[in-house]
Amino acid sequence: MSANFVSRRNVLKSLGMGVVAGSVLQVIPLEAAEYAHHMIEVERADPRSGGYTPKFFSPQQYKTLQMLCEAILPEDADSGGAIEAGAPEFIDLLTSENPDYQLKLGGGLTWLHSTCLIRYGKEYLECAPQHQKAILDDIAYRKNELLDPTLSPGVAFFTFLRNLTADGFFTSKIGIEYLGYIGNTFVSDFPGCPPVPDV
Amino acid sequence: MSQLFPTPNIYDVCIIGSGAGGGTAAKVLTQGGLSVAMLEAGPPLNPGTDFKEHVWPYELPHRGADVGGKARSELNNEFMAPNGFWDIEGEPYTTAPGSTFRWFRSRIEGGRTNHWGRIALRFGPADFKARSRDGMGDDWPITYEEIAPYYDKVESYIGVFGSKENVPNSPDGIFLPPPRPRCTETLVKKACDTLNITCIPSRMAILTKALNGRPPCHYCAQCGRGCMTASNFSSSQVMLPVAQDTGRFTLIANAMAREILLGKDGKAEAVLYIDKATGSEKRIRAKAFVVAASACETARLLLNSRSSVFPDGLANGSGTVGRYLTDSVGSDLAGYFPQLEKVPAHNHDGVGGMHMYMPWWRTGRKNDFLRGYHIEFGGGRNLPSVGSFDGVCQREEGYGASLKQKCRKSYGTVIGFSGRGEMIPNEKSYCELDPSVTDKWGIPVLRFHWQWGDNEIHMAKHMQETFRSIVETAGGTVISRPKPHASLSNGISVGGAIIHELGTARMGNDPKTSVLNRNCQAHDVKNLFVADAAPFVTNPDKNPTLSIMALSWRTSEFLLEQAKKGEL
Incomplete structure (x- = not known):
């Protein structure tokens, strides 16, 4: 395919x-x-x-985007993950409409692509799982860019993508269920706070 | 329904603006027997199709973030009732060098009452006597006792919940029962009790019981989206329909007022407006005019209405139109409360806004600034929205199943606090016509000048200290929360960002220092009235909308009397 x-x-x-x-x-x-x-x-x-x-990303970039979203908020025993929640589609839609997002996310994916090629001789999707994990571990924490400033573009990219992935996941049906939000509906009486220790 | 030019009709009254002030005037004047035409710069409202009540974020492709994510962390998002904007295409405003100001405008039947926070607080007796109290600013030409009966009328008609508390200078009103507190509110209330900070049921224009044919609130927390059942107050759903029922009311939508024309007799004669649908200029005639376009838009219209009699703008013999511009002092802080992690899943929605608040609790005590502020707060297990998880992602970083669990654990544990305080008018904060910029209709636009005074800076600092002590006393930890639309580096809001701008055509007994007399009638033009927040002399620590309506009601009754006496 x-x-x-x-x-x-x-x-x-x-x-x-x-x-x-x-x-x-x-x-x-x-x-x-x-x-x-x-x-x-x-x-x-x-x-x-x-x-x-995809409306903005190339099929290859989109595939990478999907994998990154799922890595950020994966499927687990309690719920599906970011892909099932539609986070990649949501991010692609917003990006297709916003030049700033195009620069941040398109540029970030390009950075990831070339960094993987330099480090491992392969693009991200083709990298071994431990290599994928190694590079995500590098760009998922701000402290790493203090030690290695060349990671800065990757950290900025991942920070932004993490926020958007959380948006996409937690505004989805499965994300809202995962959180246990109850409401957005008609109730005839508001009962107030249930009994909770220390509250 | 719209009038063709030239029109044979002369209405009794033409109202410009359909929000809180204009809507109240329309109700009182039409029910008093006058014929009224109302100009609204935006389209008509259709709650059935315009409101997104009970829509889930995943039912919209942008999930509420709007095109290109532009609504991420902004006030106007896709769910909000229609046509409230920080920026309107083709209708700009400018700021003078060194000034920052934001101007939220609404272009829709009902104006900003479709979006407002529904916080309905009476001004107190001392608020009308500011100069007598501390020597700053000016006294109003009217007293609390004179406006109090109109607060009664407004509250009885629109419905406001609250409780009798006898808090100094925060008068009780005619209240429906308040809703029960949420978990976040019981938690904060305990801390406030420890700190001797008054924390009481809030006062909001939301029905907790059926009133005047409107059903009570159904507790979906979505007032800002517009309410299909009209269980909260908006001019479009509560004021304008009753005006319509009299058969004496004509709403002319998509009508952008350009200028009020002065007749040879020294009275206002007609309004020139742009019919936005065709771009053509039209004219509407009336015996009296009520300008209620919102404080700054009202100033703009008066300043643009120039004649040989009023070269600096209609009714601006004093030169004070656009001056004395104020907004509320705003400052925000958020806290994380670990004990909220233990709160079981439950419906936390409630009304659209706070069930409890802190009125100014230090009246009569020594402070390092003048006047006061109130505190609004909210948080907890709200409907998740875009941007809700920025904070936890920023704090926790990483990725994977552990991040997902941390997001869930932190969900509903944050409470945000916002102070809303009184700004004292100063000479450096005002609006005027920009000498070179017009909107797409060719109408000169406003240019804003803005500077907070030291008093406001000190007040914002006190807000921050108070929020911190409440958070810590309640067992929480202060976390910062980015608010790009509001926060300056010193913690005070950007001018205009709180959307309580007022004072630009103020009342007073002296025609040399004020635009309007004690009845909100122009000193210089007998048949011209102002009925939004432009007439306000002070901007106390209470949101202005309830007072806009009370004052508009009073002004409208005065206008009715004048009409009956044949004075117009």
Whole structure:
């Protein structure tokens, strides 16, 4: 499937359009448009993409984004994780509309990509699990950039992504259930605080 | 319903603005028998389709963050009742070099009453006698005793919950029963009792019992989204429908007032306005005019209404239109309370806002600043929203299952405190017309000048110290919480950010130092009245909306009497 993503990207690239299709398809040659449409259909059918076509990120970047979101707030015994909560779609939507997010997140993913290539000779998704963990452990804490200033772009990226992932997860149905929020509904009487020690 | 130019109609009264002041005037004047046309710069409101009550964040693609995440940590988010803005495309305002000011405007039937916090506090007797009390600012030309009957009328009609407490200078009103406290509130109340800080049920314009055909609150905590059942107060749902019922009321929406025209007899004669739908200029005539466009927008309209008689703006012989601009002193702090981790899952929503608050508790005591402030607080197990977890992510860092658990553990454990205090007017805080900038309708815009005085800085410092002592006494830990729209480095809010701007066409007995007389009638133009917060002489530690309505009611009754006597 990933080969197909690349093919689609190559098709669009060869047409001089960058990566994202959208309405621009209207102006490309019919044959190429048909091919691109076909590839988007194939991609939509791919269960791993959840039927979602990224609005901003390239398929490869989006895959990485999904993995990072899930690493930040993973599925556990109590609930599903960030992917099931729709956090990557939410982040992609906001990013497609905001140049500042594009710089922070697009730039951050590029930083992660090249840092993994330098360190491990592979892009993030291809790295061994222990290498993925090592780089996340580096960029998940501000104190690390004090020791190694070259980590600063990664730390800034991850800090921002962590906030947005929390937004996406905790505003989802499963996230709200996970927290145990009860309300947003019609009640005829408000009972006040239940008995709680020290409160 | 909108009037074509030239119109044969001459209304008894034209009201400019449909918010708290304009709505109250519309009710009182139409029920008093006058015909009223109201200009509103925004569209009509349709609660059935415009309100997002009970919508879950995941039912919206942006989850409440709005396009590009722009509402993340801003007041206006996707859930809010329509058309309240910090910035309006094509309708800018400017700030003078060295000044920072934010101006929240509403362009919708009902104005900012669709969004307001519903906090409904009476001003106290001392608030009308500021200069007599401490030598600063000025006294009002009226007393508490004169306005008190109008507070009674407003509260009886709109419905305000609260409790009789006899707190000095925070008068009790006509109250519906208050709702029971939430866990966060019982916790803070205990600490306040220890510190001898008065903590009492709040006073909010939300029904806890059915009133005047409106059902009671259903406790979804979403007043700011607009209420389908009209169980809280908004002008659009509580004032304007009864005006409409008289058959003497015409709402002209999407009408941006440009100028009030003066007749040869020295009275106001017509309003020129832009019909936003067509961009064309129209004119509406009336025998009297009530300007209630919000304090700064009212000043703008008067300043833009220039004539040979009033070269500096209508009714501005004193030169004080736009002057004496104040906002509330604001300061915020948040605390983390570990004991709230033990609170079991339960419905914590309540009304849309606080069930308890702290009125100014140091009246008559020695302080290192003049006047006072009240404290609002809230937090706990609210409906999660974008930005809710920034704090815990910032504190805990990391990622994975442990981060997820820490988020859940911390959920509902934070309480935020906000002080709202009195600013004393100063010469460096005012608005005027920008000499070179107009909006997209060609109307000159306002330029703001702003500077807090030392008194306000000292007050904000005291707020911070008080919040800290409450948090620590309650067994919590102070945590900082970013509030990009409000906080300056010294902990005081940006001017205008509290959205209590007022004073720009103040009342007074001396026409040389005030715009309006004791009836909110222009000294210089007999048939011109102002009914928003522009007439206020002081900006006490009580949110202005209830007083806007009480004063508008009083002004409207005076106008009715004048009309009956044939004085208009």
